[in-house]
Each structure stands twice: as structure tokens, then as C-alpha cells.
Amino acid sequence: MPEPTMQRAPRPDVIVAASRPRSRPFAYAVIGLLSVVVAVSIVLGVVGPDPDPSASVWLTSADGAHRLDRQPDVRLLPSTGPATGQGVLRVEPDRRFQVMEGVGAALTDSSTYLIDTRLSPPERRRLMRSLFDRDAGAGLSFLRQPIGASDFSRAAVTYDDVPAGQRDPRLRRFSVARDEEHVLPLLRQARALNPELRVMATPWTAPAWMRTGDTLSGSSGGPLRPEDTAAFAAYLAAYARAYADGGVPVDLISPLNEPLAPPGNHPAMPMTAQQEAAVIAALGPALRAAGLSTRIAVSDQNWDFGSYALQVLSDPAAAPWIAGIASHCYGGDPSAQAVLRGQAPTLAQYVTECSSGSWSKGFGDSLRWSAQNMVIGATRNGAATVAYWNVALDETGGPKLGGCPSCRGLVTIDRRSGKVTYSPEYYALGQLAKVTEPGAVRVDTASPGPGGLQNVAFVNPDGSRALVAYNPGTVPAAVTVDDGRVSFAARVPPGAMASFSWPGRRLAAASAASGVPTAPRPVPGHPGPGGALAGAQNRVRVMPLGDSLVDGFVTSGGWRTQLWHRLVQNDGEPVVFVGSQRGGPPDLGDQREEGHPGWRLDALQRQAAAWVGSARPDVVLLMAGTNDINEGASAQQAAARLDALLGTILAARPGVAVLVSTLVPMHNGHDATWAAFNAAIPGVVAARRAAGADVSVVDLSSMVGPEHYVDGLHPDQAGYNALGDAWYAAVRPVVHRLRDAAAAASGPRMSASTVAVSACCTDTAPALAADGLPGTRWTSGYPQEPGMWLQADLRAPTPVSGVDLDAGPSVGDQPRGYVVRVSVDGTTWRTVATRGDDGPRAAVSFPPVTARYVRVQLTVAVSDHWWSVADLTVHTAP
Structure with missing residues (x-):
């Protein structure tokens, strides 16, 4: 059986430390058709554990010559800085959108029958690896499974069939045993190949005895009997329970596939929005009563049926149980998801079905449609899943009971020869699944990119970045991709999809120069980041307070990111940041802070009592005064404002430890006033200490050299890292002192x-x-x-x-x-x-x-x- 071409390139000797249990290469580049030049930003000696960091690239070309091909590894280049314009595609990790749940299709009865009976065991294993293994194949991570028969089944059956005219309201005949023939074994194998695989389940029909026409046919079976609403909900919950017991937990369920679809002779059932709401109102409690955490999605039909979902959501009994809205690709376009998101912003958006077929015009055209509408269009409009229909069909588009006359699966299996042919849709999904995983967060980019390059970007749970791009033009698209820390340049061929993966912020935050390791480690003499109820430490609440240097101008998070990585992530200190606002990159584990760009000391003083009283910090890291000096205040005026601010903080939180920093240099004509204010700060602090306050000075006046400023006031990332290192050296002894005192006062923790x-x-x-x-x-x-x-x-x-x-x-x-x-x-x-x-x-x-x-x-x-x-x-x- 021919396999898709996904050559493995040699890995670099050292890759950024990742938390995932399975290896995930980071580095490749397209050679020839796709040329990529890449390098890392080395600032202030901040270099990760890999002396030659690199990016990874996969390519599928319009002519099919490249099909999810992995390219040789190349190095990364420094960030080009904040510049934008022609030729620059900015990835903005701080602007986050939906969390991805998976990419995949459906292992229907037809698909599993073909895979099980038309392939030899070695061929079957090879195909399953190509589908679900992230290293050897596409790494599909989502399956939408029919509950009972669909149009792509060999027989019209459900899990509770009884002779015509009979009923089974207590579900005594319910059984999923028939799925043990083909479906469940392959689902378990898929989960073994990809432990992150998530499963959705959807019925095409209720059992015939629950329907007014007592048949499964879409044209004659009729709707669900109102008196069987609870029985149908129990039936769906019984399926989810049985599958969980069989080793296949169901993460998501919808009440019905395409409830407003035109009737056909295959298994199908109509359902109004009011009926679906009633089913959901019964299904939610039934799932919980069965001990299940399965979530519920509404609608499960075309993009242009959004009004149906909104009608269901208007039902107060159903709405609390609904986690998301499911859509199909057969009508409308992905922008409908954005409209729904605007009307139901707290619900997830799922694309759960789409199919190609004989109507497709060729490999390149199918790749284009999938890239523009599913992989990029759907995700940019909020989709948490991207799923096609059948995983596998035969050369006739079957086996089937009706429905689509000429659909094709992600793969086609020839009934006679067993030959497996991979579709353009398989490669398009693979371009997304290869570089993302469940839990990835979509982040912002320019769209379309330079030269019309269509794109979507993500940050994976391990911090790695991912970008999927499609070039709709007729000439190569030249682009520099820049995430603010590293960049790479590429020429994407016309009609091609390219996927990129490169290390995230942990590469720079783990500084070899500063001696910070890339993974958490215990500190001798101090407990590491241990579990609770097992001797865990008292938490020390730290409030970063000040102006834009605290919030992080130029680089979101500023010095707080470096401080958190060193103090909490690497040393395992029991610290939690507190404040009324959030700011910072995804890898800043605590984003709470009180950094207020443009605020003077007197403005901070007017709000400090509320902030400190609410957050109850144990330590305040105070860095402010730059705006006072910049706006013309004298050193004496700024010192008086600082003293008033300290008084407010200490009154709002008696006993709090306050670390007051001197100002970093100002290169904007106020050097003399800056120096005089810095000279006055120790006297202000000494007076407060003499009155019994726990206040001390952190000298930052020489921590940032002139080469590390972007505007005379704000440092670049290298400067912020240096400030984070200085704060770390000052804060850590205070954390130890307060933690030990709190532990002595509060008594032991429970083991x-x-x-x-x-x-x-x-x-x-x-x-x-x-x-x-x-x-x-x-x-x-x-x-x-x-x-x-x-x-x-x-x-x-x-x-x-x-x-x-x-x-x-x-x-x-x-x-x-x-x-x-x-x-x-x-x-x-x-x-x-x-x-x-x-x-x-x-x-x-x-x-x-x-x-x-x-x-x-x-x-x-x-x-x-x-x-x-x-x-x-x-x-x-x-």
C-alpha cells in the first residue's frame, strides 16, 4: 500500500525542553520550492539550551509533488522588531482567541468496515499510523462518530431496535455490542496512536419506536415522539456511558445530525429547534446522572443555519447545558461562525462535517478549497474543531445507504486491490494537525499576509508557535514571519500550503547567561513546586505596581515574565502575582498586575488603597516615577509623591513588604532630574523603615545600558530580562522570609x-x-x-x-x-x-x-x- 510522503529529517542534537510526553520536532525548511532562512534573537546573552535553534516546515504543493513533506532543518533569525508593512507577517501571541480541540473526520461504519476487511494487518497498521500518529502521519486528533446508523453504514440499525409495533422505554435491549466488530477496536487503536484524540458523537436518528412513523427512514420515519424525549436523552447518555466503559470516552455530543436537512431514504430524522431544546434539557441531567462529563453542542448543520442554534439557545432550560455550536460546510461560509460568536460569545464554535467528492476539479483545487474554507477560514472565524466526514470510502463512494451519491473519504480504499489513495483533504488537515494539538490557542496574525498569503497561527500548550499558510496567487509569495522574538523568511509556492513550527518564549526566558535552567528544578534547602495536601508551601502574594515599565511597553509582560520564569517556574517558589488587571504573554503563568501606562505617582496613590485592600499582597514591587519626571516634576515633588504612595500602601495593608526600585536611566533630556530623584529615594525609604515599615530599595539605575532602549524610556526585551533578573535577586530572599514566617504561624499542612x-x-x-x-x-x-x-x-x-x-x-x-x-x-x-x-x-x-x-x-x-x-x-x- 503506498503511503503518503512524509520523510523524517534528522533532528538537531538539542531542542527546547517541552512538557509533552512525546517528542515533537521543531525544525525544518522547504528547499527549492520553499526557501526559509531563520535565526534566533540573542539579546543580552539570553540564549536557550539549544545553541542552534531552528524552525520546522511541512509543505503540500498544488501539483501534488510535495504532500505533507517535511523539509530540512534551518536556523532562526532575530526578530525584525516592531516594523510592519509589505513583506512582514506578524504573529501576535498576546492576542488570543479560541482553544483548539482537534482536527479530524469520522470513523463511520463504512470506514471501519473497509479498513478492517480490505487491508491486511500490516497495511491496516500503516494506514492508522498515517492517520493518527503525529510523527509518522498526519496526527488527526478529533473524530465525530455516528450514534447508530448514518447514510454511510451497511445496515439501518440503532442500539435499541425492537420489532415493529413494540417499544423499549427502559432501554432493556440497549447494546453497543455490534460496534465491537469494527468500530470500537479501531477507535481504541486510534486513541493508542494519539492519546490526545477527542471523540464527538452524533445520532442521525432515534430508534424507530421513538418516532411517529416507527421507521428509521428520513422520508417516512417522522419526528421524535414528544413523550419519548426523555427516553431519547437516556439513549444518548447510555451510548456515551457504554463507549466510556469500552475505553472510548465521548467528549462532545450533539442531539441530532442536520435536523433541518431534506428527507431521504437513509436513516435521518427531522427536529425543530423547540424539540432540540427539549432533548438538551433532558440530556444534560442524564449525562451527569451517568457520571459523565460529556459536553453538548447544538445545531450540527450548515453554516447558514445559525438562526436554528440561536432559537435553541433562547430556551432557558436548554441553554445552561450547551457548550458550543456545531456547523457543516455544505451551505454558507465560515464567516457565519463569527456572527454566531458575536451573538453567543461564551460558546465554542465547532466545524464537525465536510466532504469532497467527484465534483472536485483536481488536487490543487481541492487543496485550495480546504485551505481557504476549513483549515484557515474556519479557524480564523473561531472554530475549535475542523472535521471532514468519512475517514475512508471505497472507489464508488461507499458502502452507503443513500445520501451523498459521490462523496469521498480522506482516503479511498479499493475493494479489490486494497490500494489506499490519500485525498487532498487528508493533506490539508495534516498541514494543521502536524503543528497543533488539542489545547493550542489561536493567536492573531495579519490576514491576508503579504502577497495575499492566507494564514492562521497558534500557540501550543508547550509554548511552541505554529503557522499554517496558503498562497492563493500565481507567483511565489515572499514573506518574513515575525513573532516579536524570532523571525524567518520564506517563499511559498503558488497554490501551496506550508506549515511552520518553532520554539516559543521559553527559549528566551530560559537564559543560559543568567544561569536559569529550561525546566523547573528544586532549590537546595527549599521545597520545590510540590502538590497540595502534601506539605505544600504557603503562597506569597506579590503585586507588581507602577507604570508602563511594569505593564510591559514594547514587550507585553515586560520584566514580570523573566521574574516569574526564574522565581516560580524554575525555582518553584510559592508565589502568586496579584492585581486588578491582567497583561502578558501566554507563557507568563501569572498575569495579574497593577502596571498603568502613563500614570504618575500621585495618580497611583489615589487608587492604591483599593488595589491593595482588594488583592491583599504580601509583597509590593513598586516601580514608578518616570512619568512624573518626564512631565516636568522636580525631584523633590516626585519624592513627596512617592512617600504619599508608600503611606497609602502601608495603611491599606499593614505589615506588607514593599520593594521600591530606583528608576532606570532616561535618555530624553531629563537626566539630571532622574539622578536627583534616584538619590532621594533611599531617604524616603529610610524614613519609613525608621517608623517600623518593611520597606527596602532595589537599585535598577545601572541595569539597562543605552543600547537596550527603544524610545529613550522603555527597554527592549534584553533590557526587560535584565530588570527581571534584578527583581529576582531582590524578591527571592523576601519570599523565603515571609514564607517561613507564614508557615510557622499557620501550622502544618495536611499530608x-x-x-x-x-x-x-x-x-x-x-x-x-x-x-x-x-x-x-x-x-x-x-x-x-x-x-x-x-x-x-x-x-x-x-x-x-x-x-x-x-x-x-x-x-x-x-x-x-x-x-x-x-x-x-x-x-x-x-x-x-x-x-x-x-x-x-x-x-x-x-x-x-x-x-x-x-x-x-x-x-x-x-x-x-x-x-x-x-x-x-x-x-x-x-
């Missing part, structure tokens, strides 16, 4: 051996929140909703005084609103704390109370994020 953890919902084991391992987590498995809870059983009544929550690396998976409740007997509960969005790492303290059970319970719904807890800490009172 994993004496605590049992349980949860409302168990996509992963609750014990993972208390196993002492920073790389593991408990997660809810479906979007946050009020009432979700995670609970610690201390096994005996114990005085407790606080709870820490750490969402770990799962960006956005922290609660937006929650309460902490305690109980002695597990029946009578008392609320001891009510909180909002505390960011990914929260430290909650409350007056000591005796309790055996400590429960964190959500109060706010978040439709686009699950709830994840990597570490749960319960603090006992002294």
Missing part, C-alpha cells in the same frame, strides 16, 4: 497520606490534585458551572485556616467565582470565604475553624474553560 480528595466530576482522578507532582492535575472535564466542587476529607475534625488553589499550566482554568465551605459531618456546611477570580494561583485565608471536610465550590459559569487544580493545599491552624 496526602491523611487526606482523601473527591470531586463533583471526574474527568481525571481527584487525587491528582494532592499527589505532590506539579505536572499532574485534576480537571472537571467540562466547562465550569455553578455547583462544581472539589473537596478534601481530613479524616478527623481539624482546625483549619486557609486553602490554596493552583491551576498549574492550564491557562484560564481557574475559577471566576467560588466559595470555600467547611463541615464537621459532611451534611451541615458553613461558608468561610467568598471569592472572585484570583488568577491561576489563589491563596485564601479565613479565621480558624474546626472541620473535617473542606470544599471549594464554584459560583460562576465559564463556558470556555474547564476547572483544573494541579495543587490543592489545606492549611491547619496552630
Whole structure:
């Protein structure tokens, strides 16, 4: 059986450290048709562990000469800076959109029958690797499975068929045993090849006995009987439960495929929006009663049927259970998703079905349509999934019961010879799946790019960047891709798709010059980033406060990114950043801050009481005064404003430690005033210390040289990294001092051996929140909703005084609103704390109370994020 050409190039000796369990090469370039020149930005000696960092490239050309071909590795070039214009395509990792859930198709009954019966075992294994293995093949990560028969089945059956005229309302005859012949074994094999694979399930029809016409036919079966709405919901939940028990969890389910499609003789069923809402209102509770975290998508029909989804969403009983809107490609265009997103911004958008066929005009035309409408068009308009229809069909477009007369699968399997032919759609999906994985976040780019280059970009969970581009022109498109840190230049052939993957911010943040390793490590004499309830540390709350140098002008996050990487990610210090606003790149694990561009010291002073009182910091990192000097204030005026600001901070949070920085040099004509203000700062601090305040000076006046300024006031990335290193040296001893004092005051933490953890919902084991391992987590498995809870059983009544929550690396998976409740007997509960969005790492303290059970319970719904807890800490009172 011929395989798709995906030659493996030799890997460089050292690649940026990644957290994924499986290797993922980062570097390639197209030679000949696609030339790429690349290099890394080396600033202030900031060099990652790989002395020769590189980017990866895959290419599919319009003539089919290149088909998802991996190209030789090439080096990266420095960023070209903030310049834009012709020839520059900017990737903006700080501008984030939807989270990707997968790329794929459907292993229908027809597909699995062909794969199982027309291929020898070695050929079958080869095909499955080509489909689902990210190293050897396309790496498909999403499957939409029919629940029972569809138009691409060999028989019109469901999982609860009874003789005509009979009924089975209690589902006593329900069974998925028939799927053990072909479907389930191949699904399990796909999951083994790609453990990140996600599965959606959709029925084409209810069992005949639930329909008014007592048949499965779309033309004569009629709609669902209203009295069988609950039975149909139970049927769908039973399927999801049976598949989960069979080793194939169902992540997403929709009530019906194409409920408004014209009737045909194949299995199908009509359903109004009101009927679908009623099914969803019954299905949500049925799934939860079955112990499942399966989410529900609405509509599951063409792009131009958006009004149907909105009608269902208007039903108050159905709306709380709906996680997203599913669309097909057969009518309308991807821009309809953006319209729906504007009307339902909290719901995910899914593209769940599309098919090509005999109507296609050739390889290049099919590649163009897939690139423009599915891979790029759908994702740029918010799609979290991109899925075609059948994985495999035969040379006649079957086996089938009706429906599409000339559709083709991602692959065609000749019934007689067993020859496998890969379609243009396979290669188009592979161009996306090769460089992204579930959990990737789409980020902004210029669109269309220079020369009309159409594109979409992502940041993967490990921080690596991905770009998929298509050149619709008739001449090569020359482009420089720049993410603000590194860049590469390329010529993309006309009609070709090219995919790029390159290391993310961790490459620069892990500085060999500064001695920072690329992965978290324990610090001798200090506990590493351990699990909660297992001797986890007290969290120290740090507030970065000041002006644009804190927020990060030129480079989002500024010095906070370098500080967080060194202090938290690498050293494992128990620190959480706090503040009323967020800012920074995706790899800045704590984005909370109080950096206010353009604000003077007196403006900060007027708001400081509210900020500090609300966030309750243990440490304030104060860096301000530049705007005062720049706007003409004298050194004495600025010093008086600084003293007033310190007074407000100390009054709002008695006992807080404040680290006051001197100003970095100003190269704009105010040098003398700058120097005088810096000279006055130690005196202001000394007076406060004499009054008993915990205030100290951090001298930054010589940390940034003139070559590292972009405008006379703001550093470049090298300068920000130097400031982050200086803050790290000053903050770390304070963190140790405060942590040790808090530990002595609060008493011991509960150990994993004496605590049992349980949860409302168990996509992963609750014990993972208390196993002492920073790389593991408990997660809810479906979007946050009020009432979700995670609970610690201390096994005996114990005085407790606080709870820490750490969402770990799962960006956005922290609660937006929650309460902490305690109980002695597990029946009578008392609320001891009510909180909002505390960011990914929260430290909650409350007056000591005796309790055996400590429960964190959500109060706010978040439709686009699950709830994840990597570490749960319960603090006992002294």
C-alpha cells in the first residue's frame, strides 16, 4: 500500500525542553520550492539550551509533488522588531482567541468496515499510523462518530431496535455490542496512536419506536415522539456511558445530525429547534446522572443555519447545558461562525462535517478549497474543531445507504486491490494537525499576509508557535514571519500550503547567561513546586505596581515574565502575582498586575488603597516615577509623591513588604532630574523603615545600558530580562522570609497520606490534585458551572485556616467565582470565604475553624474553560 510522503529529517542534537510526553520536532525548511532562512534573537546573552535553534516546515504543493513533506532543518533569525508593512507577517501571541480541540473526520461504519476487511494487518497498521500518529502521519486528533446508523453504514440499525409495533422505554435491549466488530477496536487503536484524540458523537436518528412513523427512514420515519424525549436523552447518555466503559470516552455530543436537512431514504430524522431544546434539557441531567462529563453542542448543520442554534439557545432550560455550536460546510461560509460568536460569545464554535467528492476539479483545487474554507477560514472565524466526514470510502463512494451519491473519504480504499489513495483533504488537515494539538490557542496574525498569503497561527500548550499558510496567487509569495522574538523568511509556492513550527518564549526566558535552567528544578534547602495536601508551601502574594515599565511597553509582560520564569517556574517558589488587571504573554503563568501606562505617582496613590485592600499582597514591587519626571516634576515633588504612595500602601495593608526600585536611566533630556530623584529615594525609604515599615530599595539605575532602549524610556526585551533578573535577586530572599514566617504561624499542612480528595466530576482522578507532582492535575472535564466542587476529607475534625488553589499550566482554568465551605459531618456546611477570580494561583485565608471536610465550590459559569487544580493545599491552624 503506498503511503503518503512524509520523510523524517534528522533532528538537531538539542531542542527546547517541552512538557509533552512525546517528542515533537521543531525544525525544518522547504528547499527549492520553499526557501526559509531563520535565526534566533540573542539579546543580552539570553540564549536557550539549544545553541542552534531552528524552525520546522511541512509543505503540500498544488501539483501534488510535495504532500505533507517535511523539509530540512534551518536556523532562526532575530526578530525584525516592531516594523510592519509589505513583506512582514506578524504573529501576535498576546492576542488570543479560541482553544483548539482537534482536527479530524469520522470513523463511520463504512470506514471501519473497509479498513478492517480490505487491508491486511500490516497495511491496516500503516494506514492508522498515517492517520493518527503525529510523527509518522498526519496526527488527526478529533473524530465525530455516528450514534447508530448514518447514510454511510451497511445496515439501518440503532442500539435499541425492537420489532415493529413494540417499544423499549427502559432501554432493556440497549447494546453497543455490534460496534465491537469494527468500530470500537479501531477507535481504541486510534486513541493508542494519539492519546490526545477527542471523540464527538452524533445520532442521525432515534430508534424507530421513538418516532411517529416507527421507521428509521428520513422520508417516512417522522419526528421524535414528544413523550419519548426523555427516553431519547437516556439513549444518548447510555451510548456515551457504554463507549466510556469500552475505553472510548465521548467528549462532545450533539442531539441530532442536520435536523433541518431534506428527507431521504437513509436513516435521518427531522427536529425543530423547540424539540432540540427539549432533548438538551433532558440530556444534560442524564449525562451527569451517568457520571459523565460529556459536553453538548447544538445545531450540527450548515453554516447558514445559525438562526436554528440561536432559537435553541433562547430556551432557558436548554441553554445552561450547551457548550458550543456545531456547523457543516455544505451551505454558507465560515464567516457565519463569527456572527454566531458575536451573538453567543461564551460558546465554542465547532466545524464537525465536510466532504469532497467527484465534483472536485483536481488536487490543487481541492487543496485550495480546504485551505481557504476549513483549515484557515474556519479557524480564523473561531472554530475549535475542523472535521471532514468519512475517514475512508471505497472507489464508488461507499458502502452507503443513500445520501451523498459521490462523496469521498480522506482516503479511498479499493475493494479489490486494497490500494489506499490519500485525498487532498487528508493533506490539508495534516498541514494543521502536524503543528497543533488539542489545547493550542489561536493567536492573531495579519490576514491576508503579504502577497495575499492566507494564514492562521497558534500557540501550543508547550509554548511552541505554529503557522499554517496558503498562497492563493500565481507567483511565489515572499514573506518574513515575525513573532516579536524570532523571525524567518520564506517563499511559498503558488497554490501551496506550508506549515511552520518553532520554539516559543521559553527559549528566551530560559537564559543560559543568567544561569536559569529550561525546566523547573528544586532549590537546595527549599521545597520545590510540590502538590497540595502534601506539605505544600504557603503562597506569597506579590503585586507588581507602577507604570508602563511594569505593564510591559514594547514587550507585553515586560520584566514580570523573566521574574516569574526564574522565581516560580524554575525555582518553584510559592508565589502568586496579584492585581486588578491582567497583561502578558501566554507563557507568563501569572498575569495579574497593577502596571498603568502613563500614570504618575500621585495618580497611583489615589487608587492604591483599593488595589491593595482588594488583592491583599504580601509583597509590593513598586516601580514608578518616570512619568512624573518626564512631565516636568522636580525631584523633590516626585519624592513627596512617592512617600504619599508608600503611606497609602502601608495603611491599606499593614505589615506588607514593599520593594521600591530606583528608576532606570532616561535618555530624553531629563537626566539630571532622574539622578536627583534616584538619590532621594533611599531617604524616603529610610524614613519609613525608621517608623517600623518593611520597606527596602532595589537599585535598577545601572541595569539597562543605552543600547537596550527603544524610545529613550522603555527597554527592549534584553533590557526587560535584565530588570527581571534584578527583581529576582531582590524578591527571592523576601519570599523565603515571609514564607517561613507564614508557615510557622499557620501550622502544618495536611499530608496526602491523611487526606482523601473527591470531586463533583471526574474527568481525571481527584487525587491528582494532592499527589505532590506539579505536572499532574485534576480537571472537571467540562466547562465550569455553578455547583462544581472539589473537596478534601481530613479524616478527623481539624482546625483549619486557609486553602490554596493552583491551576498549574492550564491557562484560564481557574475559577471566576467560588466559595470555600467547611463541615464537621459532611451534611451541615458553613461558608468561610467568598471569592472572585484570583488568577491561576489563589491563596485564601479565613479565621480558624474546626472541620473535617473542606470544599471549594464554584459560583460562576465559564463556558470556555474547564476547572483544573494541579495543587490543592489545606492549611491547619496552630
